[in-house]
Amino acid sequence: AQKVTQAQTEISVVEKEDVTLDCVYETRDTTYYLFWYKQPPSGELVFLIRRNSFDEQNEISGRYSWNFQKSTSSFNFTITASQVVDSAVYFCALSEGGMDSSYKLIFGSGTRLLVRP
Amino acid sequence: DSGVTQTPKHLITATGQRVTLRCSPRSGDLSVYWYQQSLDQGLQFLIQYYNGEERAKGNILERFSAQQFPDLHSELNLSSLELGDSALYFCASSVEGVSGGPGGEQFFGPGTRLTVL
Numbered sequence: 001a002q003k004v005t006q007a008q009t010e011i012s013v014v015e016k017e018d019v020t021l022d023c024v025y026e027t028r029d030t031t032y033y034l035f036w037y038k039q040p041p042s043g044e045l046v047f048l049i050r051r052n053s054f055d056e057q058n059e060i061s062g063r064y065s066w067n068f069q070k071s072t073s074s075f076n077f078t079i080t081a082s083q084v085v086d087s088a089v090y091f092c093a094l095s096e097g098g099m100d101s102s103y104k105l106i107f108g109s110g111t112r113l114l115v116r117p
Numbered sequence: 118d119s120g121v122t123q124t125p126k127h128l129i130t131a132t133g134q135r136v137t138l139r140c141s142p143r144s145g146d147l148s149v150y151w152y153q154q155s156l157d158q159g160l161q162f163l164i165q166y167y168n169g170e171e172r173a174k175g176n177i178l179e180r181f182s183a184q185q186f187p188d189l190h191s192e193l194n195l196s197s198l199e200l201g202d203s204a205l206y207f208c209a210s211s212v213e214g215v216s217g218g219p220g221g222e223q224f225f226g227p228g229t230r231l232t233v234l
Contacts, residue, residue, distance in 0.1 A: 043205065043230075044119075044226075044227050045228075046225075047119075047223070047224060047225075102165050102173030103148075103213070103223075104150060105162060105209075105223060107159060107161075109159050110160075
């Protein structure tokens with residue numbers, strides 16, 4: 001069965017601290033896709049990254065970096081030198097294809113990040 | 118701006134009523150996904166259409182239905198509304214690959230916030 005677990009419900013940090021958001025997934029497929037989305041207070045869902053199961057290279061984009069480890073079924077997200085504008089709810093999601101050939105997203109419960117000035 | 122539009126932005130209605138939510142995907146995207154975000158259930162996949170045909174169903178109630186029109190816009194119809202249907206409803210569109218295979222990321226619209234009184 002597909003499942004995404006974000007064990008951290010809420011994290012609070014002071015500006016300029018580094019913070020890591022954890023994501024653990026479950027899937028029986030060998031081909032799958034992992035995503036991170038940001039939901040700021042305004043409510044929209046903003047795409048951050050997509051990673052396929054065959055690409056375990058870590059990725060860095062500015063202050064954001066992602067660590068994908070198939071051995072531990074984890075896809076963690078680190079924000080370096082956090083800023084107040086990073087305050088949002090962050091969702092990790094999994095997509096497989098599956099028997100219905102649908103690439104629907106299975107979301108984790110989200111982690112609310114509060115960055116204090 | 119993701120390029121996905123949803124109308125209306127807010128909808129307030131009474132129990133027992135019927136409403137229609139509309140979604141226009143990004144130009145060229147054949148797939149439309151509908152998701153529901155509620156406090157108790159989190160972000161859940163409801164239904165997917167690909168090029169006018171239903172591809173997959175998730176936890177969608179029988180009182181809910183959807184369709185995708187020849188111009189690729191989609192509508193989600195919610196009937197016999199109950200208090201528990203109050204939620205944020207998102208649609209997302211995606212470029213699927215050949216024959217509807219895995220494509221890129223899903224881009225989300227701004228959502229329709231439904232309040233049932």
